[in-house]
Amino acid sequence: xKSYKKTFSHDKYTYYKNLSPYFGSTMIHEVKAFEVDGWxxxxxxxxxxxxxxxxxxxxxxxxxxxxxxxxxxxxxxxVNHHRKISLGDFRQRFLTPSEVSALISSCHASKxxxxxxxxxxxxxxxxxxxxxxxxxxxxxxxxESSLIVPISKTGKKRVIYLSEKAKTLIISIRKKSEDLGLxxxxxxxxxxxxxxxxxxxxxxxxxxxxxxxxxxNDVRIHDLRHTYASILIQNGVTLYEVQKLLGHxxxxxxxxxxxxxxxxxxxxxxxxxxxx
Numbered sequence: 205x206k207s208y209k210k211t212f213s214h215d216k217y218t219y220y221k222n223l224s225p226y227f228g229s230t231m232i233h234e235v236k237a238f239e240v241d242g243w244x245x246x247x248x249x250x251x252x253x254x255x256x257x258x259x260x261x262x263x264x265x266x267x268x269x270x271x272x273x274x275x276x277x278x279x280x281x282x283v284n285h286h287r288k289i290s291l292g293d294f295r296q297r298f299l300t301p302s303e304v305s306a307l308i309s310s311c312h313a314s315k316x317x318x319x320x321x322x323x324x325x326x327x328x329x330x331x332x333x334x335x336x337x338x339x340x341x342x343x344x345x346x347x348e349s350s351l352i353v354p355i356s357k358t359g360k361k362r363v364i365y366l367s368e369k370a371k372t373l374i375i376s377i378r379k380k381s382e383d384l385g386l387x388x389x390x391x392x393x394x395x396x397x398x399x400x401x402x403x404x405x406x407x408x409x410x411x412x413x414x415x416x417x418x419x420x421n422d423v424r425i426h427d428l429r430h431t432y433a434s435i436l437i438q439n440g441v442t443l444y445e446v447q448k449l450l451g452h453x454x455x456x457x458x459x460x461x462x463x464x465x466x467x468x469x470x471x472x473x474x475x476x477x478x479x480x
Contacts, residue, residue, distance in 0.1 A: 205266075215263055222247070222260045223267075232268070233277045240264070240286050254289050261286070296460070297427040298434040299327075299420075306418040313417075316410035317384060318395045321377050323411070323428065328370040330432030330450055332357060333425050335364065337403050341378070342390040346371055353451075362451040430461075437464045 205212040226243045227235060240261075247257045261283070268280035299307065304327060312320030325336055335353045343352045349366045356362040366374070377395065381388050384398045393403045407425065415423050429450070436446050443465070447458040 218260055218263050223264055227264070232271050235268070235282045237282045237285055240283055244286060244289065258289055261289070296430055297423060298464075299423065299427065299431045303418070303420055303423075304431065307415060307420065307423070310414040310417045311411070314410050314414050316407070317380060317398065318377065318404075319407055319410045319414060321373055321380070322395065322407055323414075323425075325370060325373050325377075326425070326428040327432055328367055328373070329364050330429050330436075331364050332429065332451075333407070337395065337406075339394040340390070341388060341392055341394060344374060344394070356451055360453075364451075365449065433458075433461050434464050437461050 205215050226246065227239075230239070244257060244261070247260060248254075252260070265280070265283045268277070268283050271277045272280050308320060308324050308327070311323040314320065322333075322336060325331070326333060329336075329351070331351070331353075335351075335356065339351060339353075343354070344350075344366075345352070349368075349371065351364040351366055353362045353364060374394070378388050381392075381396065386392070386396050386398060386401065395404065396402060397404050411425055412421075415421060433446055433450060436449065437443070441449075443455065443458050443462060446461065447455055450458065452458050
């Protein structure tokens with residue numbers, strides 16, 4: 205895992221918490237399909253969401269694939285024919301313009317010194333929260349209007365393009381940091397906790413309070429990224445372009461937003477007579 209992922213602590217935690225208690229004393233060539241099904245059942249009983257169970261299962265599958273490649277076991281059939289785990293419909297929540305405005309105002313009114321800046325920047329860039337949380341001033345290029353993410357979720361470098369408003373926000377963040385006596389050198393994090401001088405672990409508590417103030421408790425921070433995508437598509441940006449802007453490694457991820465395109469198939473067919 206160390207060889208292809210930026211961090212592996214989460215995988216290590218997943219192994220010791222979710223895999224080791226059940227499979228830890230079993231030789232890898234002795235793992236059977238019925239045991240995997242039984243373990244999945246226990247994960248359900250423990251209250252894990254199906255999406256989380258799939259992530260736990262992915263780690264077990266990875267381990268089995270490595271064992272096959274290292275010729276420790278002949279095959280990994282034990283994890284390839286498990287009972288189907290349904291994810292259900294992909295949850296999509298898009299904020300309306302009035303909700304966006306109300307949420308930004310509420311976040312700026314929060315006691316959290318940077319919450320308003322973070323939320324506004326997420327909506328303007330479509331960045332993942334972690335990409336903004338761990339951004340450094342050295343990653344920002346005002347001339348190129350870009351924020352470089354050295355290693356993204358896909359394991360590759362990615363470029364987040366900044367609008368003029370996003371660049372103005374970053375300047376405001378720098379000023380806020382200076383007012384709080386926080387360093388703003390090139391190697392400093394863009395957003396730091398004034399109490400620790402380090403990046404925040406997350407913004408969940410303050411965000412939950414701010415969204416509650418305006419009555420949109422069903423909105424998650426990641427929905428700001430969905431909103432960014434929906435605004436682009438409804439303004440004529442192609443799915444390919446949205447894929448690149450969101451940093452999706454596969455078009456399948458972006459395809460989830462296809463239904464938002466105003467140029468739907470019915471409209472295309474109705475426009476056909478104009479071509480002859």
